[in-house]
Amino acid sequence: MNELDTLRRMRASLAESESEPVRLAGVRSQVTARFGERGPRVRLPRMGVRIVAVGALAVTIAAGVTVAQNLGGVEDNGHRRTVLPGLPADPVANAAQALDRAAAAADSRPFTPPRPDQWIYTEIRLRTTVKESGGVTGGPYRTIVMRAWKRADGKKSARIENGQVKIFNEFGRTIPPEDYPSLAALPTDPDALLRWVYAQNGEKPGSEGGYQLAFQTLRVILRENLLPPRTEAAIFRAMKKLPGVTLVDNSADAAGRPAIALGRIAEGWLHEEVMLDPKSYAYLGERTISIKGHTFKGVGDNPKALAGYVKKGVLQNLMVRTAAGIVDEPGQRTS
Numbered sequence: 001m002n003e004l005d006t007l008r009r010m011r012a013s014l015a016e017s018e019s020e021p022v023r024l025a026g027v028r029s030q031v032t033a034r035f036g037e038r039g040p041r042v043r044l045p046r047m048g049v050r051i052v053a054v055g056a057l058a059v060t061i062a063a064g065v066t067v068a069q070n071l072g073g074v075e076d077n078g079h080r081r082t083v084l085p086g087l088p089a090d091p092v093a094n095a096a097q098a099l100d101r102a103a104a105a106a107d108s109r110p111f112t113p114p115r116p117d118q119w120i121y122t123e124i125r126l127r128t129t130v131k132e133s134g135g136v137t138g139g140p141y142r143t144i145v146m147r148a149w150k151r152a153d154g155k156k157s158a159r160i161e162n163g164q165v166k167i168f169n170e171f172g173r174t175i176p177p178e179d180y181p182s183l184a185a186l187p188t189d190p191d192a193l194l195r196w197v198y199a200q201n202g203e204k205p206g207s208e209g210g211y212q213l214a215f216q217t218l219r220v221i222l223r224e225n226l227l228p229p230r231t232e233a234a235i236f237r238a239m240k241k242l243p244g245v246t247l248v249d250n251s252a253d254a255a256g257r258p259a260i261a262l263g264r265i266a267e268g269w270l271h272e273e274v275m276l277d278p279k280s281y282a283y284l285g286e287r288t289i290s291i292k293g294h295t296f297k298g299v300g301d302n303p304k305a306l307a308g309y310v311k312k313g314v315l316q317n318l319m320v321r322t323a324a325g326i327v328d329e330p331g332q333r334t335s
Contacts, residue, residue, distance in 0.1 A: 087101050087104060087105060087281070088101070089279075091250050091278070092247065092250065092260060092278075093247075094246070094247050095240070095245045095246050095247040095262040096240050098247060098260050098262055098276060098281070099236045099237065099239055099240040099245075099262070100236075100237075100240065101281045102233075102236040102276055102281040102282075102283075103232075103233040103234075103236040103237045103240075104233075104281075105280060105281040105282065106229050106230075106232040106233040106236065106281075107229055107230065107233045108229075109229045109232075111228060111229050112326075113152075113180075113184070113228065114152035114180060114226070114326045115152060116151075116152050116153035117151070117152070117153070118151070118152050118326050118327065118328055119149045119150065119151050119152065119158070119326070119327050119328070119329065119330050119332070120149065120150045120151075120152060120180065120225070120226045120324065120325075120326060120327075121147070121148075121149050121324070121325055121326070121327045121332065121333060121334060122147070122148060122224065122225075122226075122321065122323070122324040122325075123145065123146070123147050123321070123322040123323065123333075124145070124146045124223070124285075124319060124320070124321050124322070125143055125144070125145050125146075125255060125319070125320050125321075125322060126143065126144045126145075126146070126317060126318070126319045127141050127142070127143050127255070127315075127317065127318040127319075128141060128142065128144065128316075128317050128318075129141060129142070130142045136310070136314065136315070136316045136317065137308050137309065137310050137311070137314060138311070138314050141315075147159070147160065147333075149165075149327070149330040149331070150178060150179070150180075151330075152179075152180045152181075152326075153179070153180070153181065154178070154179025154180060154181055154182065155169070155179075156168065156169055156330075158330030158331065160331070165330050165331035167330055175200050175201070176197075176200060176217055176220060176221050178224060178225065180225075180226070183221070183225055183227060183228075183231060184228050184231065186221075186231050186234070187234065188230040188231060188233070188234045189234065190234050190237035190238040190240070190241055191238075191241070193234050193235070193238045194214060194238050194241060194242075197214045197217050197218065197238070198210060198214060200217070201213050201214070201217060208244075211242050211243055211244060211264070212264060212266050214238075214242055215239065215242050215245065215263075215264050215272070216266075216272065218235050218238060218239055219272075219274055219286060221235060222235055222274070222283050223283075223285075223286065223319075223321060225324070226324045226325070226326065232283075239274075242264070244264045244265065245262060245263065245264050246262060246263070246264075247260070247261075247262050248261040248262055248263055248271065248273055249261040250278070251278075252273075252275055252287070254275045254284040254285050254287075254318075254320050255285070255318065255320040257277070257284060257320075258277075258278050259275040259276060259277065259278065259284050259285075260275065260276045260277075260278050260281075261273045261274070261275050261287065262274055262276070265291065268292075269290055269291060269292050269293075269294040269310075270288055270289070270290060270291065270294075270316065271288065271289050271290075271291045272286070272288050273286060273287050273288065273289070274286055275287060275320075283321065284320060284321065285318070285319045285320035285321050286317075286318075286319045287315065287316075287317060287318045287319065288315075288316035288317050289313065289314065289315055289316060290310045290311065290312055290313065290314045290316060291312060291313075292312045293309065293310065293311050293312050294309070294310045295307075295308075295309045295310075296308060296309075296310070
């Protein structure tokens with residue numbers, strides 16, 4: 001089962017409320033995905049481990065804030081920082097150059113680790129179809145806002161439920177990990193990090209499926225977490241080592257913000273992309289575009305409603321992470 005199937009199944013139960021984040025649980029692309037709320041972690045039967053859905057079609061499962069944590073985020077007046085000392089001002093020529101600059105920017109970013117009792121707050125805005133089910137075959141689109149909190153010690157999570165903050169004591173073990181201690185302990189050597197990713201996914205380097213899953217996994221870690229600078233830099237350097245990562249657009253649009261888009265082809269017809277700020281090289285979000293026509297089969301209880309045909313050039317999803325920051329209490333947003 002691919003990620004389009006996962007998203008189509010998820011849309012059938014996706015709430016439209018901006019205040020209720022949702023969580024998609026996936027068992028990689030070849031295993032039936034399981035969907036659940038971002039409360040108690042969805043666990044896989046008899047496995048005890050939830051594998052976080054990867055890829056641009058899993059962007060519906062994230063979190064967010066009002067101030068960007070990345071170097072080159074936003075100033076007090078709400079405008080994005082545009083000056084990053086030490087980095088060339090000229091546009092990047094290829095994906096390798098963009099990822100080198102992103103790694104250098106991450107390395108130079110000031111960072112104070114969260115205390116164990118503090119919370120990591122994130123906000124993500126997803127632009128996707130208005131359809132409650134079915135693949136994204138074109139507009140009209142709608143924007144969904146997802147917010148969530150994770151305590152830095154990895155023992156609690158929180159979300160808004162019925163207008164109130166609800167705290168969950170079970171955080172759960174996930175692949176890739178979501179708790180800050182595990183993320184801070186990830187290898188900072190890009191080769192070692194890739195070996196860890198392949199091992200976590202049960203893959204070996206050398207296969208297209210392994211490369212794509214590695215690219216998706218690294219994107220999930222970037223998207224959903226507040227990372228130590230060395231860890232973030234290692235992710236960009238690991239992406240550089242994956243075959244097939246190319247520069248797509250030097251002037252992409254990330255929901256009204258200029259962006260660099262780079263990515264890989266997935267399943268032969270999707271282009272899954274990471275978007276970076278063109279001046280600060282901070283992570284902005286992701287998008288997925290069909291690069292050729294594709295017919296997908298229906299899944300679930302109503303396969304006819306979930307089947308469809310996607311034309312070349314159709315935007316599947318545009319996800320922008322407003323920011324990620326540290327707060328003292330769940331329900332609190334950074335300012």
